[in-house]
Amino acid sequence: MELNPCLKHKVLRKSVREFAEGVLGPIAAEIDHQARFPWEVVEAMRPLQYFGIQAPPELGGAGLDTISYAIVIEELSRVSAGVGLCVSVHNSVALYPLLRFGSPEQIQRLAPDLIAGRRIGAFCLTEANAGSDASGVETMAVRQGGDYVVSGTKIFVTNGGVCGLALMFVVTDPGAKQAAASVLMVEKERPGFLVGEIEELAGMRCNPVSSIFLEDCRVPAANLLGRPGFGLKIGLTALDTGRLGIAAQALGIAQAALEAGLRYAKERQQFGRAIASFQTIQNYLADMATEVEAGRLLLYRACALKDSGQAFGTQAAMAKLFCSRVAREVTNLAVQIHGGCGYSKEYEVERLYRDAKVTEIYEGTSEIQRLVIARGLLAQPAVGRAV
């Protein structure tokens, strides 16, 4: 059993960190304040294969393993969680399902643009009446000749304002709802594809989360991913991978908060000495570091399972559940260490604190993660398997 990072992962982490700190670091606070999507960063990331992290090199991807993927998302998110989110969602719940379920024709036609970052991917499941319960999807796709005509409204679409290709969860047979949940890949330039207002959210503010309206949008049947009625399977598979990305993102936020807390505790003087010399602060820091370390091991373990072709859904859910909680708690403590300054926009931890919360909500709330974990547990015999 190898628990130490290998040289490749170490070099990868350094080089992503250098990129993130160099390109993203100077603007991370500003793009959060202004809720601005940093296209210039996308421009810089394109040739470096950030939009095809695990895609095969034949298609222009970087061909990295899943632990590497987690490291990339973690390091981007450590500097700007909103950009980490963009890259994570694009890779894990847009590109990955296309590569996994798409026909060779679909992959040839749609994947290169995604991999090169010419189109940013989005994943549209949530609706007014459908979130954790995917069976509530009301967006309809009615077959008319060689096309589907799609109508409906998707909300809280990450990358919504900037996406070039959206994986749309629709009902293809309005008669028998759940059986007919399907995924259509819709390019943004199709008539009837309308992007709504950008949401004013508490965190991840540089990511243009929006609604997407489909008004009699005609999409060729050739854009149906997998078979009709295959939607739930695609969705669940995508979310398993997506959860690794969100766990990595949460970890990156927590890591940033830990570092900020450490830095401030060493600098800040009270009662004539650095506050890091007080036991209470030391306890906070010790707890923060322990949680981050535990989360990292859990996440990499789930990634390693995926890389070795084993079932990883339960571990992915555990990693997402755990790391998102760690992010919330560690950012909370980091703000606490900073005192009043931590509540000010002058300091980074205020942003980390806002960014952390949503990791417990999107791509499956913590409650849903527990459901997934429990389902996996209960399906097994009570005596644990040898692992």
Added chain:
Amino acid sequence: MNIVVCLKQVPMVSELPWDSKTGRLKRGQAEGMMNPACKHALEAGLRLKQAQGGRLTVLSMGPPEAQEVLYEALALGADQAVLLCDPRLAGADTLATSYTLARAIQAVTPDFDLALLGCHTTDSETGQVGPQLAEELDLPAAFNVEHLQLAGRTLTVRRVSDGFLETLELDLPALLTITTQEFTPRETPLGGLERAFAQGAVRMLDALAIGADLELVGEKGSAGRMLRVYSPAAQKKGVLLTGAVKKSVQELLERYGDRLGGLIGQDLASEEEGHG
């Protein structure tokens, strides 16, 4: 065209933890990084290789961790990487270092056309290895180069030296050291890293493998001896102001107005006139 670039891994100084008791940087804990000027030298080499075709070899001397910068260089487009890794090479001054690098270059890529180095490293900043390697290899050389052009076998380079902008011409094979002024390094593509590690390992060589005389390498081959190391604790009896920022600033101006004052008030007045 056959290019060899010498790279050094240096501690990331900005991150170095600092021992408040000894005043010493805790080197062991420092993350390593590619020395910035070396990175620019590598970039210059990569651009030449792209334009001319050929082969680019990267070479470093250091502990096993120095493999990191060589993998980074492979990811950026170097064709082969060699690490001189041998405890007998440790403690080398620039005299021994230039000897060792020369032996390695001659052992690994004797038919090289161009050797490139960073103009100085951030951890020692002597800038001596480039000139001394040029002597050891007996090559025409130009240092602190900011711009270069190759026509046939002739290099034309531009550099600033003591306030003079010089244009120099030299024939291959040659040696150049590169500043951080131009040749902005490219970023590492993720797939490049994957390829670098899939491609195979960094070649590790020891002192004997490069045919070095053990009397001339490492601490043994170095001319300088350290007598003692001390903290320049010529500390002044300074005054520390710890209050609120505004109060400290006012106190500074009140108490040291005479030290700061003359020139400040005067310049302020003339400045503000000028700026309306």
Added chain:
Amino acid sequence: MDKAGRDVWVFGDYRNYFQNRVTLQLLARGRELAAALGGELCVLVLGHELGQWVEEYVAHGADRVLALDHPCLRAYQSETYTRLLVDLALARQPRVILVGATSFGRELAARAAKRLHTGLTADCVELAVNDQGLLVQTAPGFGGNLLAEIVIPRHFPQMATVRPGTFQELPHDYERQAPVEWLPLPAGLKPERVRLLKSERLPPREQALENAPVVVCGGRGMASKKKFRNLQELARLLGGQVAATRPAVYARWSEEGTLVGQAGRQIKPQVLFSFGVSGAIQHTAGISGAPFIVAVNKNPGAVMMQMADVGLVADANQTCLALIRELKKRLRS
């Protein structure tokens, strides 16, 4: 022990004579070293139309001048100069060779040390002779906040470079007399392999930082490019110049030309304001000429704070902004 002679040589670097008096500064210290060794202080000067420099060197304390004056040496070219220096050193066996740490001097000294197979200590801040007759060179070491004392026990000559401004020159005395040897260009000198096509003097604005009465220097603690720019306004109000440390230059908050320290400029302002600078030796090596230092740092233990006459324990940027406000207020009233 007496493998070498007792003389101390100084390389006569006369390019930029009026801005850069490092040769004269080395003569001052060289005199003390030569006295301690019981040898002569000798200047080696290479070039063309050297008359006035030879006189200057004698006036500033040289016991002997070795001059090689030839039109082909008009331009400073390190390959040829190295050959000449090395051949003369081999023939005359000086014990010590000191070279000013100009760009050219660094090249020349490094190449010559290699040819002579001897040690060279860069950027010495102190030079002395110990009781064994060895040159004790004090130089920044380990990239840390440390100074190292180095000797070169088994190799001769013992060589060192010294940055301009490290030592004080002696007052000149044009009555002084000393022997001057005008040497011929050696026969069979190989042509320089590096051809100098063009050399133009850059406008001397480069010296602004060196001559500024007030310098406002920012380090990593300024935290961002935007905040770093506030130093410009403060410098403007103070009639000073902005300088930077290596991390700030590396982060591209400030230009390479503003770098102060071992690899950058040596400054000697009447007042130095230092914002968010930790005080690594690579930086502090460049500020030894500042008699009054105001440092701002959140960490009172930072080396820079200990070097300061006044240290403000505070956020660098906030203090910069407060100073700007306060200065403007005082001006109005």
